[in-house]
Amino acid sequence: MSKIYVLDTNVLLQDPFSIFSFEDNEVIIPAVVLEEVDSKKRYMDEIGRNARQVSRLIDGLRETGKLHEKIPLENGGAIRIELNHRSFQQLQDIFVEKTNDNRILAVAKNLSLEEQTRENGRPVILVSKDALVRVKADAIGLQAEDFLSDRVVEIDDIYAGFTEVFLEKELLDSFYEKGELRTKEISGQSFYPNQFLIIKGLNGNSTSALGMVDKSREMVKKLIFDHENRQIWGIRARNVQQIMALELLLRQDIPLITLTGRAGTGKTLLALASGLLQTEDMGYYKKLLVARPIVPVGKDLGFLPGEKEEKLRPWMQPIFDNLEFLFNTKKPGELDAILAGMGSIEVEALTYIRGRSIPDQFIIIDEAQNLTKHEVKTILTRVGERSKIVLMGDPDQIDHPYLDAYNNGLTYIVEKFKDQAIAGHIKLIKGERSPLAQLAADLLK
Numbered sequence: 001m002s003k004i005y006v007l008d009t010n011v012l013l014q015d016p017f018s019i020f021s022f023e024d025n026e027v028i029i030p031a032v033v034l035e036e037v038d039s040k041k042r043y044m045d046e047i048g049r050n051a052r053q054v055s056r057l058i059d060g061l062r063e064t065g066k067l068h069e070k071i072p073l074e075n076g077g078a079i080r081i082e083l084n085h086r087s088f089q090q091l092q093d094i095f096v097e098k099t100n101d102n103r104i105l106a107v108a109k110n111l112s113l114e115e116q117t118r119e120n121g122r123p124v125i126l127v128s129k130d131a132l133v134r135v136k137a138d139a140i141g142l143q144a145e146d147f148l149s150d151r152v153v154e155i156d157d158i159y160a161g162f163t164e165v166f167l168e169k170e171l172l173d174s175f176y177e178k179g180e181l182r183t184k185e186i187s188g189q190s191f192y193p194n195q196f197l198i199i200k201g202l203n204g205n206s207t208s209a210l211g212m213v214d215k216s217r218e219m220v221k222k223l224i225f226d227h228e229n230r231q232i233w234g235i236r237a238r239n240v241q242q243i244m245a246l247e248l249l250l251r252q253d254i255p256l257i258t259l260t261g262r263a264g265t266g267k268t269l270l271a272l273a274s275g276l277l278q279t280e281d282m283g284y285y286k287k288l289l290v291a292r293p294i295v296p297v298g299k300d301l302g303f304l305p306g307e308k309e310e311k312l313r314p315w316m317q318p319i320f321d322n323l324e325f326l327f328n329t330k331k332p333g334e335l336d337a338i339l340a341g342m343g344s345i346e347v348e349a350l351t352y353i354r355g356r357s358i359p360d361q362f363i364i365i366d367e368a369q370n371l372t373k374h375e376v377k378t379i380l381t382r383v384g385e386r387s388k389i390v391l392m393g394d395p396d397q398i399d400h401p402y403l404d405a406y407n408n409g410l411t412y413i414v415e416k417f418k419d420q421a422i423a424g425h426i427k428l429i430k431g432e433r434s435p436l437a438q439l440a441a442d443l444l445k
Contacts, residue, residue, distance in 0.1 A: 359384025
């Protein structure tokens with residue numbers, strides 16, 4: 001049986017092409033949704049861009065028929081702008097105010113009641129990214145769903161960048177002796193390029209090793225760097241995931257690195273230390289560029305007092321905190337003097353990165369979980385030759401109104417690039433900021 005899907009505004013603003021995601025069913029856009037989209041199209045951010053895209057798509061469909069009647073779509077479904085069924089009578093005793101959300105609920109409820117009177121009435125489903133709208137729908141006996149087609153991965157399936165394997169003693173001894181092992185000798189498993197393997201012995205053998213799948217996926221090799229006996233700008237890896245992260249950060253042949261993990265797992269500190277080493281000490285890159293989105297992304301900083309540097313300081317303070325630790329500064333203003341003298345470290349907002357071409361630089365993008373798919377694509381296409389870019393963040397800490405752990409730009413890049421030889425990823429698990437911070441992260445869900 002075909003269905004009727006009523007779309008909330010946030011679905012269209014999250015994914016303008018969502019109208020084509022409902023197969024051979026009928027898609028209904030309430031007139032109030034068009035009003036909300038129209039109010040957003042002047043925004044100069046991702047929401048405004050999507051609003052303009054929605055407007056163009058619907059205008060293009062208008063050429064094939066009358067939108068208020070029904071227009072067939074190529075996927076076998078149909079789309080209609082709903083001008084009727086706006087009566088608030090069914091909801092006036094429940095929701096007093098005629099807010100836009102409640103008007104959308106009224107349209108969906110009236111359509112549902114009408115379909116129930118028909119012999120072959122179709123189910124009416126409200127689709128919304130707003131959890132409270134879905135709760136309201138449930139309260140009035142209306143079926144509601146989240147829009148999940150924009151998710152790049154299912155729940156709990158986000159790529160971690162490493163896995164455990166168990167080997168016979170002979171194979172483990174061979175790996176220790178030769179420093180490599182053919183992946184086909186590890187039966188029943190397939191691996192991604194640059195994926196890490198925590199190799200453990202079978203049958204109670206306590207011996208273990210750490211390896212990395214090569215770009216061809218045919219060999220597992222020992223790590224290039226000795227992380228246990230090496231300090232990088234005064235810091236060293238404290239757990240196995242940090243060892244993996246440093247291996248990726250220091251490798252010249254892997255230009256795209258993604259790091260995920262909760263607060264306190266060391267993402268920013270490891271990336272900054274690796275960038276300083278390769279920029280200041282090794283000279284591999286001409287400049288270290290550190291940027292993070294101003295949340296909400298794309299908004300003007302003009303409401304904050306001062307020049308650009310003064311406006312940026314509150315947003316970029318987490319970066320400066322880590323730099324103060326690495327440079328071991330004690331006095332106020334000491335870090336600013338150091339950075340001004342060096343000239344090779346640039347701390348910037350993503351607002352000012354767009355439109356640039358960035359060659360020969362070590363680029364760090366912090367809080368990348370607040371980027372949309374389009375924004376992260378825009379950033380990656382800025383990367384020039386001989387540059388390395390690190391995107392990092394916590395997918396469980398989303399500040400963007402239309403993103404979650406499974407459809408944000410960082411998760412998008414992790415999943416899309418896990419098959420590519422030029423990319424590497426690690427999910428950091430253990431917090432190293434302090435015992436208190438780790439306990440807070442574990443207890444305060």
